[in-house]
Amino acid sequence: MTQSDGNERKQADKLSELISARGATTSRILARxxxxxxxSEAVQAMQAPxxxxxxxxxxxxxxxxLFADNAxxxxxxxxxxxxxxxxxRAEGVDCARLIFQVRPARHARG
Structure with a gap:
């Protein structure tokens, strides 16, 4: 293997590591x-209008x-x-405080 081949291999390994790291970050974001x-679905399923x-x-x-559609x-x-x-809590969340913010939902435009 020449020195050039070794450098290319190191660059390929670094690129592979970068892609893997970004994939892990994307996976964490999607999981969250x-x-x-x-x-949200659990809260919305509560028997209340x-x-x-x-x-x-x-x-x-x-x-x-929690974001509410209106005041x-x-x-x-x-x-x-x-x-x-x-x-x-029934969903496994340790919540000591709830913070409410009014943020109207964005609806798709037709």
């Missing part, structure tokens, strides 16, 4: 997005950020925060 979607207007936006330490849903959800926390 899937988990947030799963939690306001629950359909909620989405789990993020999990930070022991806090869960009325956010207000009602705040009143039912214990019930929502119990639902999330």
């Amino acid at each position: 997005a899937s988990r947030l979607q799963q939690l 306001w629950a359909a207007a909620l989405r789990v936006g993020n999990i930070r330490d022991d806090a869960v950020v 009325a849903a956010a207000t009602r959800a705040k009143l039912e925060s214990q019930r929502i926390a119990d639902c999330l």
